[in-house]
Amino acid sequence: QSVLTQPPSASGTPGQRVTISCSGSSSNIGTKTVNWYHQLPGTAPKLLIYSNNQRPSGVPDRFSGSKSGTSASLAISGLQSEDEADYYCAAWDDSLNGVVFGGGTKLTVL
Amino acid sequence: EVQLVESGGGLVQRGGSLRLSCVASGFTFTSYAMSWVRQAPGKGLEWVSTISGSGDSTYYADSVKGRFTISRDNSKNTLYVQMNSLTAEDTAVYYCAKTRDVSRYFDWLSWGQGTLVTVSS
Numbered sequence: 095q096s097v098l099t100q101p102p103s104a105s106g107t108p109g110q111r112v113t114i115s116c117s118g119s120s121s122n123i124g125t126k127t128v129n130w131y132h133q134l135p136g137t138a139p140k141l142l143i144y145s146n147n148q149r150p151s152g153v154p155d156r157f158s159g160s161k162s163g164t165s166a167s168l169a170i171s172g173l174q175s176e177d178e179a180d181y182y183c184a185a186w187d188d189s190l191n192g193v194v195f196g197g198g199t200k201l202t203v204l
Numbered sequence: 205e206v207q208l209v210e211s212g213g214g215l216v217q218r219g220g221s222l223r224l225s226c227v228a229s230g231f232t233f234t235s236y237a238m239s240w241v242r243q244a245p246g247k248g249l250e251w252v253s254t255i256s257g258s259g260d261s262t263y264y265a266d267s268v269k270g271r272f273t274i275s276r277d278n279s280k281n282t283l284y285v286q287m288n289s290l291t292a293e294d295t296a297v298y299y300c301a302k303t304r305d306v307s308r309y310f311d312w313l314s315w316g317q318g319t320l321v322t323v324s325s
Contacts (some may be wrong), residue, residue, distance in 0.1 A: 095246065129311045131249070138315035139241075139249060140301055150304065150313055171209050186310055192265050193310050194250035 097122065098183050100196035107204045111171040114184030114199045118164050122194055128166040129161055132179045139182065140185045143168060170201075178203045206230040206314040208300045212301040213319030220254065220323070226283040226300030226316055233281040234258070240285050243297035243318075251297070253285060255307055263309075267293070290323045292296050297321075 099117040107114040116128065130143035141150050143159035146166065158169045166185075170177055183196040212224040226238070239253040253274040254263040262274050273286040283300055288315035297320050 131312075133249075138318060140315070141304065141310075141311065141313050144304060144311045180248075184249070184251075184310075190266065192263065193248045193254075195251065197247040 096197040097187060097194035098192065098196035100181075100199045102140045102197065103200050103202065105202040106170075106173045107202055108173055108175065110173045111169060112173060112201065113170075114168045114181050114183075114201070116166045116168070116196050118166075118185060118194075120164060120183065121189040122164075122185040123161065123166055124164040124185040125192075126187065128161055129158065130157075130168045131184065132177075133174060133182070134179045142181075143167045173203055175203050177201060206302060207243075208302060208314060208316035208318045210298065210300050210319040213298065213321045215322045215324060216290055218291055218323055218325050221286070221288045222290065222321060223322040224285045224298055224300075224319060224321070225285070227283045228283065228300075228302065231302070233276075235306045237303045238276060238283045239301045239303070239310070240283075241299045241301050241312065241314060241315075242294075243299070244293075244296040247296075250296070251310075252317070255283070256309070273292045278311075287321070292325055295321060319321050 126143045131139040131141040146161040147159045181199045187194045219293045239254040255274045271289045277317040297318040299318045302314040304313040
């Protein structure tokens with residue numbers, strides 16, 4: 095059972111907008127910033143969003159992040175086939191004194 | 205270009221030990237905190253440990269505290285993790301990761317290719 099809760103799966107068709115949620119608590123998302131990673135099969139994770147809504151250089155602006163209270167969301171607009179991957183949220187947890195991840199969401203592009 | 209190359213993974217018996225290494229290049233190694241993140245087969249990501257650029261500060265997940273020791277040799281641009289008292293639950297791909305910014309510890313912009321550790325019972 096992960097400390098941060100994500101839906102196990104999400105799907106969309108090319109061009110659509112999809113969102114992936116990440117639910118936490120006051121000891122993590124409620125007071126700390128959220129990062130998002132995605133991972134293609136057999137490859138290392140890649141940082142998509144940091145500090146809730148900032149994109150590293152090279153990440154398309156189709157990807158956006160937001161946070162409200164103890165929940166965060168990743169939105170992907172203009173869905174493309176290459177977006178099919180696993181997506182993870184992460185945050186520091188003050189109670190556990192460590193970084194916690196969501197269980198991951200497998201995004202399928204139909 | 206940032207490069208992180210892990211090594212040292214392999215098959216080890218339950219209760220055994222293993223030391224992983226990660227050789228870094230393409231950036232000023234001593235300026236950045238470094239971390240280990242693992243992923244069990246078919247499972248999600250799990251943070252393992254982080255060390256500051258100077259090596260003075262270390263952080264561990266509860267699941268490895270007291271069994272794993274993270275360290276670094278800044279003269280060799282190398283990150284290590286010494287893993288003792290290994291159990292089947294430690295079976296995973298172990299990634300070395302570099303933080304995004306010198307002021308940050310826990311957001312990882314660059315990752316190695318990973319090294320597989322398998323603990324047999």
